[in-house]
Amino acid sequence: MDYPVVDTQISPEGNLEVLSKAEVRKLLDSSQGGLYQVFRNCALAVLNAGNALDDGKILLERYRSFDISIIERERGIKLDIKGAPASAFVDDKMIKGLHEHLFAVLRDVLFVNDEIIGNPNFDLNRSSGVTDAVFHILRNANALRPLVSPNMVVCWGGHSISREEYDYSKTAGYELGLRMMDICTGCGPGAMKGPMKGATIGHAKQRMPGGRYLGVSEPGIIAAESPNPIVNDLVVMPDIEKRLEAFVRIAHGIIVFPGGVGTTEEILYILGILLHPDNAAIPFPLVFTGPGTSADYFRQVDDFIGKTLGPEAQQRYQIIIDDPVRVAREMQKGIQKVREYRKARGDAYYFNWALRIDHAFQLPFQPTHENMRNLSLHKGQPAHLLAANLRRAFSGVVAGNVKDQGIRAIEQYGLFEIHGDTAIMEPMDALLNAFVVQHRMKLPGTRYEPCYRIVH
Numbered sequence: 103m104d105y106p107v108v109d110t111q112i113s114p115e116g117n118l119e120v121l122s123k124a125e126v127r128k129l130l131d132s133s134q135g136g137l138y139q140v141f142r143n144c145a146l147a148v149l150n151a152g153n154a155l156d157d158g159k160i161l162l163e164r165y166r167s168f169d170i171s172i173i174e175r176e177r178g179i180k181l182d183i184k185g186a187p188a189s190a191f192v193d194d195k196m197i198k199g200l201h202e203h204l205f206a207v208l209r210d211v212l213f214v215n216d217e218i219i220g221n222p223n224f225d226l227n228r229s230s231g232v233t234d235a236v237f238h239i240l241r242n243a244n245a246l247r248p249l250v251s252p253n254m255v256v257c258w259g260g261h262s263i264s265r266e267e268y269d270y271s272k273t274a275g276y277e278l279g280l281r282m283m284d285i286c287t288g289c290g291p292g293a294m295k296g297p298m299k300g301a302t303i304g305h306a307k308q309r310m311p312g313g314r315y316l317g318v319s320e321p322g323i324i325a326a327e328s329p330n331p332i333v334n335d336l337v338v339m340p341d342i343e344k345r346l347e348a349f350v351r352i353a354h355g356i357i358v359f360p361g362g363v364g365t366t367e368e369i370l371y372i373l374g375i376l377l378h379p380d381n382a383a384i385p386f387p388l389v390f391t392g393p394g395t396s397a398d399y400f401r402q403v404d405d406f407i408g409k410t411l412g413p414e415a416q417q418r419y420q421i422i423i424d425d426p427v428r429v430a431r432e433m434q435k436g437i438q439k440v441r442e443y444r445k446a447r448g449d450a451y452y453f454n455w456a457l458r459i460d461h462a463f464q465l466p467f468q469p470t471h472e473n474m475r476n477l478s479l480h481k482g483q484p485a486h487l488l489a490a491n492l493r494r495a496f497s498g499v500v501a502g503n504v505k506d507q508g509i510r511a512i513e514q515y516g517l518f519e520i521h522g523d524t525a526i527m528e529p530m531d532a533l534l535n536a537f538v539v540q541h542r543m544k545l546p547g548t549r550y551e552p553c554y555r556i557v558h
Contacts, residue, residue, distance in 0.1 A: 103165055104189035111173065111180045112196055114205045121179050123209030126172045137364040140321050143210050145170050145183075147324040148203045149190040151331060152491025161325045162506055181208075198552075205486040206336040213242045214340045221279050229243060232464040236339070236347050237453055238244045243337045245316060245352070246452045252441045254316070255433055256353035257288045257387040258368045259293020260361025261327055262542055270393040270426065271359045277430035279304020279313070283437075286352055289317025289336060293359035299331040316352070319481025326504035334514055340467045342497060351454045354437045355387035357429060358419075360396045362542035363503065363534070367496040368476075371463060371495065373411060374489025376418045380458035383457035385443050388419040390402070391429045402536050409529040410492060411485050445541075469508055471515050474554075479522025492530075495520050499534070502553025503543055509553075531556040 128137045146168050150161055181204065184455035218224055218235050225231035231407050240246050255278055259271060275285060277295030285301045287294035288515075298315040320342055329336055339345040349356075350372060355528040358369060369390075376386060390400050400421050407415050408444035422429050441451070449456050467473065478491050498518055501508030506526040512518070520527070533554070537543055 107165070107167070107185045108188050108191050108194065109184045110186065110191070110196060110203070112192075112201055113180050113210075117354070120275070121143045121172065121174070122210075122417050125216070126174060126179075127174055129208075130214060134491065137211055137215055141208065142168070142170055143322055144211065144324050145204055147184075147328045147375045148200055148207060149186045150325075151200060151203075152189055158283050160285070171514065197331070199333070203329050203336045205331070207338055209244060210338040211237065214239060217242070218340070218445045219429070220369075221418075229459060229461040229464060232344070232461070233347065233351070233455075233459065236344050236351060239339060239344070240337060240352070240453070243335070245335055245337050247314075248450070248452055250451065251435050252451050253283045253296075254286055254314070254355035255283050255350055256349050256356045257293065257297040257359065257434050258288070258349075258361065258365055258469075259296075259359030259383060260365050260542055261290050261292040261294065261399075262362060264362055264395070266393050266395055267360045268292060268296045270391075270396075270424075272300035273359065274359075274391065274426040274429050275300025277426045278305045280308060280436050281430055282308060283430075284314035284316070286314075286316040286349065288323075288327060288364075289319050289329040291330055291334050293361060293365075294327065295330040295332065296359070296508070298330065302332060303334065305435055318348050320505070322505045325506065331407075339356065343466050347409045347459060347464060349410075350375060350457065350459070351451075353386075353454070353549055354440050354451075354474075355433045356389070357433060358390045360392045360542070362537045363499045366403070366533070367405075367493050367500060369407075370489045370493040370496060371416045373407065374463060374486045374493060375457060375459055377411065377415055377484075377489060378458050378460060379485040384387075384456060385436065385439040386418075386457075387433055387440070389422055389429055389432055389436075391422045391426070391477050392418055394424040397423050399540065401538075402533055406529045406533045410526050411489055413487060416491075419522060424435055424472070437500060450474040460486060460490065462487055463493070467510075469494075469501040469518070469520060471511065472490045474498045474518040475521055477520065477522070477524050479520070481523055495530070499554050512553045519557050520554055521557045524558050527556050531558075 131138055131140055147164055169184045171182045173180040173182050189195055225236045246301060271293045279301035285298050287298060314335060315332050316335045317329050318337050318339060320339045327388060339348055375381060444451055477495050502512045502518055538550055
């Protein structure tokens with residue numbers, strides 16, 4: 103099947119109008135050490151926004167002829183784009199939001215390569231060094247806004263959800279918008295788009311100028327979760343671990359809508375952090391919510407958390423079913439406590455420096471078959487470290503489901519094997535099977551082939 107494409111040239115608007123010779127060389131270098139492949143794949147994902155596709159491998163194969171390069175001019179640069187998805191254009195002119203997202207990708211890919219990787223000022227082997235790197239990437243992207251009272255709600259949830267769940271996330275976003283709260287999500291479709299869409303109406307009714315719809319992605323997932331058109335600030339972090347830390351450092355509170363393995367990975371990440379003894383006294387509102395039809399889903403998630411991480415983890419969140427107004431009010435109350443806590447200690451509102459994030463949550467996990475087999479999934483360890491290892495297991499399943507590299511590894515070597523204590527493997531197996539039955543692993547209408555095998 104042929105997919106219509108467009109060739110074009112575009113100029114930046116307001117930033118990145120000038121690049122050094124070295125930066126241009128890196129962006130055009132398709133060797134292992136060059137940036138071309140990362141930039142190309144992220145750019146293609148941005149231009150594919152709005153298309154129903156959550157398979158990074160298929161996207162890259164569908165637009166094999168896609169190419170993007172830098173043209174240097176005396177008055178600045180242009181991007182020369184060939185074979186771009188035609189859906190990114192209206193009357194042969196690129197949609198303005200996608201235009202902005204392309205240059206956000208360029209900005210972040212260059213900054214991470216030039217200023218973070220290999221920079222002795224950022225010791226990525228230490229927890230503080232990783233946090234500093236996350237801070238600087240966000241600051242360079244103008245994602246940190248000082249002198250603004252806490253109002254940033256991070257919303258997590260699946261890209262493959264029912265229409266009823268999507269509409270509910272939109273209603274919850276509307277209630278948050280009416281209460282003058284900004285929204286940050288993983289920037290994709292489904293539960294990442296719904297809260298932003300709802301908040302735009304709430305902000306409009308309140309005549310709230312400059313409402314923020316912050317999307318945070320990373321190169322491995324962006325092809326499966328192309329930035330939705332409402333995102334007006336896009337940040338591309340270098341890997342999933344720094345993406346997750348960015349969410350948590352930015353957030354004044356988190357709402358979790360129904361989702362699948364990626365959402366469970368996010369839940370395990372935040373619970374593992376909140377379970378660290380150093381974070382016991384830090385207020386951090388965390389709400390799980392969905393429509394009445396999602397009650398069983400959250401019961402299953404809650405049961406899994408109780409059987410693996412224990413009652414202490416269950417006490418760190420509220421489950422609110424079919425009541426978006428209450429969700430917004432509880433989040434508003436929780437954020438007020440965050441404001442009082444940080445003000446009393448002189449902490450920044452725009453970046454949560456006080457939260458202790460163990461290095462186990464920051465080390466990039468490569469979901470190879472060997473690494474998946476060797477995960478430490480047993481009860482004889484602190485709950486926050488078990489959460490870190492469970493997070494890695496779910497991250498591997500995400501990779502095998504939607505990431506180009508993970509899909510190719512499964513095709514070549516077979517299913518990932520996940521080993522561990524029966525007391526952990528049985529509830530994990532039950533949860534994953536429920537996700538398959540509920541069609542939470544892939545977009546509706548797509549047949550799911552498991553990429554993993556649970557070994558009791």
